[in-house]
Amino acid sequence: xxxxxxxxxxxxxxxxxxxxxxxxxxxxxxxxxxxxxxxxxxxxxxxxxxxxxxxxxxxxxxxxxxxxxxxxxxxxxxxxxxxxxxxxxxxxxxxxxxxxxxxxxxxxxxxxxxxxxxxxxxxxxxxxxxxxxxxxxxxxxxxxxxxxxxxxxxxxxxxxxxxxxxxxxxxxxxxxxxxxxxxxxxxxxxxxxxxxxxxxxxxxxxxxxxxxxxxxxxxxxxxxxxxxxxxxxxxxxxxxxxxxxxxxxxxxxxxxxxxxxxxxxxxxxxxxxxxxxxxxxxxxxxxxxxxxxxxxxxxxxxxxxxxxxxxxxxxxxxxxxxxxxxxxxxxxxxxxxxxx
Amino acid sequence: xxxxxxxxxxxxxxxxxxxxxxxxxxxxxxxxxxxxxxxxxxxxxxxxxxxxxxxxxxxxxxxxxxxxxxxxxxxxxxxxxxxxxxxxxxxxxxxxxxxxxxxxxxxxxxxxxxxxxxxxxxxxxxxxxxxxxxxxxxxxxxxxxxxxxxxxxxxxxxxxxxxxxxxxxxxxxxxxxxxxxxxxxxxxxxxxxxxxxxxxxxxxxxxxxxxxxxxxxxxxxxxxxxxxxxxxxxxxxxxxxxxxxxxxxxxxxxxxxxxxxxxxxxxxxxxxxxxxxxxxxxxxxxxxxxxxxxxxxxxxxxxxxxxxxxxxxxxxxxxxxxxxxxxxxxxxxxxxxxxxxxxxxxxxxxxxxxxxxxxxxxxxxxxxxxxxxxxxxxxxxxxxxxxxxxxxxxxxxxxxxxxxxxxxxxxxxxxxxxxxxxxxxxxxxxxxxxxxxxxxxxxxxxxxxxxxxxxxxxxxxxxxxxxxxxxxxxxxxxxxxxxxxxxxxxxxxxxxxxxxxxxxxxxxxxxxxxxxxxxxxxxxxxxxxxxxxxxxxxxxxxxxxxxxxxxxxxxxxx
Numbered sequence: 001x002x003x004x005x006x007x008x009x010x011x012x013x014x015x016x017x018x019x020x021x022x023x024x025x026x027x028x029x030x031x032x033x034x035x036x037x038x039x040x041x042x043x044x045x046x047x048x049x050x051x052x053x054x055x056x057x058x059x060x061x062x063x064x065x066x067x068x069x070x071x072x073x074x075x076x077x078x079x080x081x082x083x084x085x086x087x088x089x090x091x092x093x094x095x096x097x098x099x100x101x102x103x104x105x106x107x108x109x110x111x112x113x114x115x116x117x118x119x120x121x122x123x124x125x126x127x128x129x130x131x132x133x134x135x136x137x138x139x140x141x142x143x144x145x146x147x148x149x150x151x152x153x154x155x156x157x158x159x160x161x162x163x164x165x166x167x168x169x170x171x172x173x174x175x176x177x178x179x180x181x182x183x184x185x186x187x188x189x190x191x192x193x194x195x196x197x198x199x200x201x202x203x204x205x206x207x208x209x210x211x212x213x214x215x216x217x218x219x220x221x222x223x224x225x226x227x228x229x230x231x232x233x234x235x236x237x238x239x240x241x242x243x244x245x246x247x248x249x250x251x252x253x254x255x256x257x258x259x260x261x262x263x264x265x266x267x268x269x270x271x272x273x274x275x276x277x278x279x280x281x282x283x284x285x286x287x288x289x290x291x292x293x294x295x296x297x298x299x300x301x302x303x304x305x306x307x308x309x310x311x312x313x314x315x316x317x318x319x320x321x322x323x324x325x326x327x328x329x330x331x332x333x334x335x336x337x338x339x340x
Numbered sequence: 341x342x343x344x345x346x347x348x349x350x351x352x353x354x355x356x357x358x359x360x361x362x363x364x365x366x367x368x369x370x371x372x373x374x375x376x377x378x379x380x381x382x383x384x385x386x387x388x389x390x391x392x393x394x395x396x397x398x399x400x401x402x403x404x405x406x407x408x409x410x411x412x413x414x415x416x417x418x419x420x421x422x423x424x425x426x427x428x429x430x431x432x433x434x435x436x437x438x439x440x441x442x443x444x445x446x447x448x449x450x451x452x453x454x455x456x457x458x459x460x461x462x463x464x465x466x467x468x469x470x471x472x473x474x475x476x477x478x479x480x481x482x483x484x485x486x487x488x489x490x491x492x493x494x495x496x497x498x499x500x501x502x503x504x505x506x507x508x509x510x511x512x513x514x515x516x517x518x519x520x521x522x523x524x525x526x527x528x529x530x531x532x533x534x535x536x537x538x539x540x541x542x543x544x545x546x547x548x549x550x551x552x553x554x555x556x557x558x559x560x561x562x563x564x565x566x567x568x569x570x571x572x573x574x575x576x577x578x579x580x581x582x583x584x585x586x587x588x589x590x591x592x593x594x595x596x597x598x599x600x601x602x603x604x605x606x607x608x609x610x611x612x613x614x615x616x617x618x619x620x621x622x623x624x625x626x627x628x629x630x631x632x633x634x635x636x637x638x639x640x641x642x643x644x645x646x647x648x649x650x651x652x653x654x655x656x657x658x659x660x661x662x663x664x665x666x667x668x669x670x671x672x673x674x675x676x677x678x679x680x681x682x683x684x685x686x687x688x689x690x691x692x693x694x695x696x697x698x699x700x701x702x703x704x705x706x707x708x709x710x711x712x713x714x715x716x717x718x719x720x721x722x723x724x725x726x727x728x729x730x731x732x733x734x735x736x737x738x739x740x741x742x743x744x745x746x747x748x749x750x751x752x753x754x755x756x757x758x759x760x761x762x763x764x765x766x767x768x769x770x771x772x773x774x775x776x777x778x779x780x781x782x783x784x785x786x787x788x789x790x791x792x793x794x795x796x797x798x799x800x801x802x803x804x805x806x807x808x809x810x811x812x813x814x815x816x817x818x819x820x821x822x823x824x825x826x827x828x829x830x831x832x833x834x835x836x837x838x839x840x841x842x843x844x845x846x847x848x849x850x851x852x853x854x855x856x857x858x859x860x861x862x863x864x865x866x867x868x869x870x871x872x873x874x875x876x877x878x879x880x881x882x883x884x885x886x887x888x889x890x891x892x893x894x895x896x897x898x
Contacts, residue, residue: 034569130846135846
């Protein structure tokens with residue numbers, strides 16, 4: 001009896017060894033570097049909804065975010081930048097063709113290499129929703145389309161003047177929290193994103209994300225219901241406020257990050273101090289499935305790509321023997337075309 | 341008398357006003373309604389259920405709450421494969437014995453009427469005699485070039501005796517076209533039975549698992565599955581961009597004869613790819629002589645390199661040939677075991693690939709590096725390997741490694757076209773099922789949207805596109821069950837394109853949300869001032885009438 005049992009044990013041990021080596025074979029096949037969260041590309045949608053010279057700071061907010069995501073690797077083809085007004089060439093700008101986000105004016109945000117996709121009066125609620133849901137008219141150029149797929153992580157940053165469940169566009173219309181939630185729901189239905197990070201800097205910003213109910217959306221806003229968001233400081237030479245508080249403190253953290261950084265969103269949120277920011281920032285993570293201390297900042301702000309090492313070459317016909325082959329194959333292969 | 345007349349005319353006036361109001365209300369209701377064409381929602385629902393069967397009702401399938409088994413006349417997805425086994429004549433066994441044997445194998449290997457799967461894979465096996473030429477081993481090419489025009493999904497296996505006593509039970513050579521050669525030690529119905537049962541699922545029917553998973557689980561794929569991360573999604577066209585990157589143009593100038601290389605290496609079978617060579621001069625990157633795998637994700641400096649094209653909105657595949665500057669030559673890539681890679685190349689899933697080519701000492705001395713067609717050839721081999729991975733074609737070397745010890749499998753490669761017919765068949769099947777599943781998912785999303793947002797306008801042409809998409813799906817399914825894969829692929833492409841066109845139609849934007857207070861605020865100033873006098877007049881008239889009736893009754897009683 002004991003012998004039977006010991007034999008059984010030996011068989012089980014051998015079989016389990018076999019299966020584990022089989023697994024190891026599977027895993028060792030694919031070598032390289034892979035992101036957690038399963039995304040393969042990144043998009044950024046940066047929207048400034050305010051018009052007029054005294055809303056200089058909103059344009060500066062958006063351009064600072066633009067500069068950050070570009071620095072961390074997202075290319076212009078994957079960034080949709082919407083600026084409702086052109087403050088750099090405004091007649092009241094003491095330093096024309098520049099936009100600064102700091103009174104010390106170290107860094108010109110509007111220097112070379114800025115690509116604005118929707119400008120001026122093109123920034124409307126309708127265009128914004130059409131761009132998000134993909135229902136653009138057929139003649140829209142590629143730079144104005146959000147060509148994300150089911151493995152895209154999208155950063156959506158909005159700034160401007162807002163209120164209880166609305167955001168004002170151009171001083172003429174508003175987008176409500178319901179419309180935004182609907183747009184994200186349509187995106188989720190059509191699998192146009194893997195994860196969305198929604199960041200909004202306006203008065204009563206946290207109300208804008210209260211109506212979301214699609215999966216994998218992480219949202220953060222600058223102030224609670226009934227609270228205003230304040231600007232950080234004014235540049236007295238230019239004459240207007242140049243940056244908002246909430247964005248300023250976010251940028252302080254992001255300026256210390258580079259492409260290779262492993263800092264997580266938990267670290268970013270940990271630096272939020274309501275006293276410094278002068279309002280209570282909010283975070284909504286109930287729709288987001290990954291724990292925040294495992295989500296890297298570069299998962300949304302950067303463009304860290306998966307990599308797989310190529311070990312094999314595919315044998316092709318040698319150079320010298322090409323000319324004879326081409327005569328025989330042209331006749332037979334013209335009829336077959338592959339539809340991929 | 342005059343008061344009666346006055347009463348009567350008052351009543352007529354009030355009645356006239358009210359008549360106009362009552363006539364107007366349905367007009368107003370109808371004209372402020374959102375136009376919604378009727379969509380075949382029920383049909384979309386039935387397509388959601390792949391597991392249509394005529395047997396039991398209401399059988400819930402595990403892990404997919406969307407798929408409920410109901411008895412519907414929906415076409416069940418069926419992907420038949422036909423094998424013709426060529427056995428050397430004369431046969432030492434009777435044809436009927438062979439036929440019975442083949443029938444048994446056919447029945448066992450076909451997965452038909454399997455309740456847990458929503459896809460059928462019927463198998464058809466035929467045995468035919470083959471006049472084996474005496475020195476057939478010297479002229480394998482002749483055998484491989486037979487049956488080139490056989491339809492998709494059919495395969496011909498020529499069985500011949502093994503040359504010497506090999507340790508392998510079966511030696512199979514998978515040809516480039518539709519003929520394959522299997523060599524066995526002795527050929528009897530029993531050994532043929534064993535061979536087919538081992539080899540067919542291993543080599544030819546390998547994709548059945550992934551296909552049935554894709555069809556049954558809908559469009560939800562495993563998030564972390566490497567194949568789904570790496571393979572590009574279906575698109576009618578792809579744009580392939582070849583870029584030559586030179587890190588230091590002052591140190592060395594580079595050029596390449598890419599047009600000729602492209603024409604000769606990547607050819608007609610990639611018909612829907614449009615090629616565009618690019619020439620770049622500047623690049624920036626961190627300075628290393630060796631790259632570890634963790635450093636590679638930051639290699640491609642997308643922001644500076646301007647790789648995006650403005651020509652089309654189709655997905656782009658970027659194939660980059662990178663020449664390091666003289667200061668950082670030689671530059672190699674280390675794998676996870678710290679060994680340098682022979683190919684010096686890596687692939688970025690769903691994006692493209694990079695090959696690093698170090699300039700030779702001669703080129704460094706001359707400060708000039710010209711890539712001729714011959715130089716580009718080894719690089720093209722790597723690019724083709726990467727392009728195949730991106731398209732979802734499995735690697736032949738890794739497939740050969742996975743064979744059990746009794747089987748010696750040689751996968752022939754196609755040096756001219758870069759893809760063998762077996763791989764092409766698998767790709768066609770995969771894309772057909774993928775397109776159909778995605779088309780159904782898109783139509784389902786459309787249905788969800790239309791039902792959930794009652795204020796969304798649905799125009800006639802959308803209903804038409806939806807109906808056409810459903811028709812194309814039905815045709816694809818019908819034609820698939822007959823084994824005609826190429827028209828099935830075309831129908832599936834039609835289905836998905838129509839469904840996407842309908843879903844992404846620019847008119848499908850819902851009206852913006854207005855809270856109820858807004859609606860009151862708009863209608864009240866219009867209707868309240870008119871309705872107050874009307875209602876008051878009506879009440880007064882009603883009171884008058886009831887008073888008069890009471891008086892009449894009192895008079896009568898008295």
